Amino acid sequence: MHEEQFWNLLAKKLAGEATDAEEEELCAIIKANPELSYEAQHIADLWKLKPSEQNTASEKAFENLLNRIEAQKTNDISFSENASIEINGEPVKKRKWQLPVFLLLFCLLLLAGFLVWKKEGTKDATVSHQQTQEIYTRPGTRTRIVLPDSSVVVLNAGSKLTYSQPFGISNREVTLTGEAFFDVVKNSTPFIIHTNGAQVKVLGTAFNVRSYPSEKKIETSLVRGQVEVSLDNSPESKYTLQPNQKLTLNTTNQKTAKTGRKRTEPIAVLSTLSYLDDNTIAETSWVENKLTFDNESFEEVAGKMERWYGVTIRFKNEKVKTERLTGVFEKQTVSQALEALQETAPFHFTISNNTITITH
Amino acid sequence: MNTTALKEIVARVALNDDNVAYKQLFLHYHPKLVSFSYAITHCKESSEEVVSDVFLNIWNHHQTLLRIENFHLYLYVSIKNISLNYLTKQRRERSFSLDDVKTELKSLYFDPEQLMITSEMYRRICSAVNALPPKCRLIFKLVKEDNLRYKEVAELLHLSVKTVEAQMTIALRKLGASIALQQSLY
Numbered sequence A: 001m002h003e004e005q006f007w008n009l010l011a012k013k014l015a016g017e018a019t020d021a022e023e024e025e026l027c028a029i030i031k032a033n034p035e036l037s038y039e040a041q042h043i044a045d046l047w048k049l050k051p052s053e054q055n056t057a058s059e060k061a062f063e064n065l066l067n068r069i070e071a072q073k074t075n076d077i078s079f080s081e082n083a084s085i086e087i088n089g090e091p092v093k094k095r096k097w098q099l100p101v102f103l104l105l106f107c108l109l110l111l112a113g114f115l116v117w118k119k120e121g122t123k124d125a126t127v128s129h130q131q132t133q134e135i136y137t138r139p140g141t142r143t144r145i146v147l148p149d150s151s152v153v154v155l156n157a158g159s160k161l162t163y164s165q166p167f168g169i170s171n172r173e174v175t176l177t178g179e180a181f182f183d184v185v186k187n188s189t190p191f192i193i194h195t196n197g198a199q200v201k202v203l204g205t206a207f208n209v210r211s212y213p214s215e216k217k218i219e220t221s222l223v224r225g226q227v228e229v230s231l232d233n234s235p236e237s238k239y240t241l242q243p244n245q246k247l248t249l250n251t252t253n254q255k256t257a258k259t260g261r262k263r264t265e266p267i268a269v270l271s272t273l274s275y276l277d278d279n280t281i282a283e284t285s286w287v288e289n290k291l292t293f294d295n296e297s298f299e300e301v302a303g304k305m306e307r308w309y310g311v312t313i314r315f316k317n318e319k320v321k322t323e324r325l326t327g328v329f330e331k332q333t334v335s336q337a338l339e340a341l342q343e344t345a346p347f348h349f350t351i352s353n354n355t356i357t358i359t360h
Numbered sequence B: 001m002n003t004t005a006l007k008e009i010v011a012r013v014a015l016n017d018d019n020v021a022y023k024q025l026f027l028h029y030h031p032k033l034v035s036f037s038y039a040i041t042h043c044k045e046s047s048e049e050v051v052s053d054v055f056l057n058i059w060n061h062h063q064t065l066l067r068i069e070n071f072h073l074y075l076y077v078s079i080k081n082i083s084l085n086y087l088t089k090q091r092r093e094r095s096f097s098l099d100d101v102k103t104e105l106k107s108l109y110f111d112p113e114q115l116m117i118t119s120e121m122y123r124r125i126c127s128a129v130n131a132l133p134p135k136c137r138l139i140f141k142l143v144k145e146d147n148l149r150y151k152e153v154a155e156l157l158h159l160s161v162k163t164v165e166a167q168m169t170i171a172l173r174k175l176g177a178s179i180a181l182q183q184s185l186y
Helices: A003-015 A020-032 A036-048 A056-075 A098-129 A251-259 A282-288 A298-309 A334-342 B003-016 B019-041 B044-060 B062-067 B071-091 B119-130 B134-144 B150-157 B161-185
Strands: A131-136 A143-146 A152-155 A160-165 A173-183 A191-195 A198-202 A206-211 A217-224 A227-231 A234-241 A245-250 A268-272 A291-297 A312-315 A324-329 A348-352 A355-359
Touching: A003 A020, A003 A036, A003 B134, A003 B161, A020 A036, A036 B161, A056 A143, A056 B019, A056 B044, A173 A282, A191 A206, A198 A206, A206 A282, A217 A227, A217 A282, A227 A245, A234 A245, A234 A268, A282 A291, A291 A298, A298 A312, A298 A324, A298 A334, A324 A334, A334 A348, B003 B019, B003 B062, B003 B071, B019 B044, B019 B071, B019 B134, B044 B062, B044 B071, B071 B150, B119 B134, B119 B161, B134 B150, B134 B161, B150 B161
Parallel strands: A173 A191, A312 A355
Antiparallel strands: A131 A160, A143 A152, A152 A173, A160 A173, A173 A206, A191 A198, A198 A227, A206 A217, A217 A245, A227 A234, A245 A268, A291 A324, A348 A355
C-alpha cells in the first residue's frame, strides 16, 4: 500500500518541499485511490489557515520593548551577556570608531534638518517628526484598538484607521476608511475623525462611523454624548447629533455639489437608530459579532457579507440585486446565512473556493 | 511575509534605523516567537522576555543585520538559545528534550466557519492535533505556521531532514485519520 508514501508526499507538497516528480507521484496515488482525495482536500484547506497576524498583546509587548530601549539609552547599561548577537558562532564586536562617526553624522543630520526647517517653515518640519500609525483589518476580521488617550476603537472588517503620533495631548485626529465603533474618553482636546470628505468632531462619547468608499455614503450613529459632523468642502454647515440619532451623508452628491450640478438626492438624512428584537442597536451590532441588515438591497447585503466572511459575491442576474433583505446572523456560516435568506427571496447560489455566485 | 518582503524590511532596519519597519518586524514575529519560546521554557513571562531580549539585541546591533544569511532561521535559533539561557538560570540545566516541548497551534483556534466544516469535525481535528506527540506537534507547527523549511527545522532542532519528513508524515496521517473517521459517520 502506498499509504505512508501518500502522507509523506502530501506533507511535502503543502510545505512546498515536493519536487515535480514527487507531485506527479502524489497525483498518481490519488488517481489510483480516489477515496484519498477527500482527506487531501480537507487537509489542504486546513493548511491554508493562518494564525491572525496582529493583536493587541503584540502591540503591548512592543511598547514594553520601546521602554527598554529608552531605559538603556538613559542608563547606558550594556544589556546582559546572554543576549549578545552571534553570527556564525562569533560574537560581533562594536568597532571603536563607531561612536565618533555616529556623533559626527548626528551633528550633520541636525544641521541638515535645521536647514530644511529654515527653508520649508515650521509646519512641515514638525510634520516630518511625526510618525503615522496605520491599523487595518482584512475582510472577515475585526480588531479592537486602544488609542494612546485610552479611547477604544473597534475596527470592522476591511477598514483602515490612521493617526499620527504623538497622539492624545494636543492632537486627537484620526483618519478612517471603512467602519469603526468609537468609545472616546473625555478630555479637553476634541477628537476628530476624518473620513471621505467629512469630519466628525466629538469630546467624549460612544458612536459608530460607517464610511466604506464602495457604499458612497457616510453613516454616523450616536449612542451617547454629542457629536458634530461637517463636510470638508462646506465647513460652515454643521450637523449636531443627539443620542439615538443617525446621520447619513451622501458622498456622491457631495461631489456633484462641488461641480455645481443639480442634486437629485438630499445630501444629509437624519433618522433614529433601529433596534433589533433584543434591544441591541442594529447599527452597532457588529461590535458584538452580529451581522445585521434591515430592509437593505441584496447588493448592499452582498457588500457586507463579503467583508464579514472574507468571500467574493458575484451576481449573475441584475434583478436579484434589488431584492430587499432583513436578517441578523451571529454564528452562522456564509452558506447557512444564504440558505436562511433564500426563505424570503427567490435566488440560488453556488460556492466554489471563496467565490459565491448568485443566480435567479 | 515572503522572503523578498522580509529582506526589504530587514534592510530598512539595518540601513535606515527605520523604526516603523522595526515595529512591523516585531509585530509580525512576536506571536510566533513567543509560542516557540514557550515550547521550551513552559513559562509565559519568560517567553515574552526572551522575545524582547532578542529584539532589543536586534535594535542594538541593527547595522550588522545584513550579514545574517537567513534572518528567518536566525530568529528561531536566537530564541532557542536565549530560551535555553533562561532554563539555565531557573533550573541550572542547559538542555531541553524534544519529548517535553509544549506547542499550541495558533491557526487551529479559528472559527470553523472559515473552513466551512461542521463544528464536530473541527473538534475532531483539534483533538487529533493535540494528541500528536510533543516533538511531532512542534515540527508540524514550525513547518505549517512558522513557514520553516524541512532543512531549517532540522538545523534548528539538530535533527536529520529524514526525521523531520517522517514526523510530518505521522502528523498528516493522524490528521487524515480524524477526517476519515468523520466521513464514515455520515
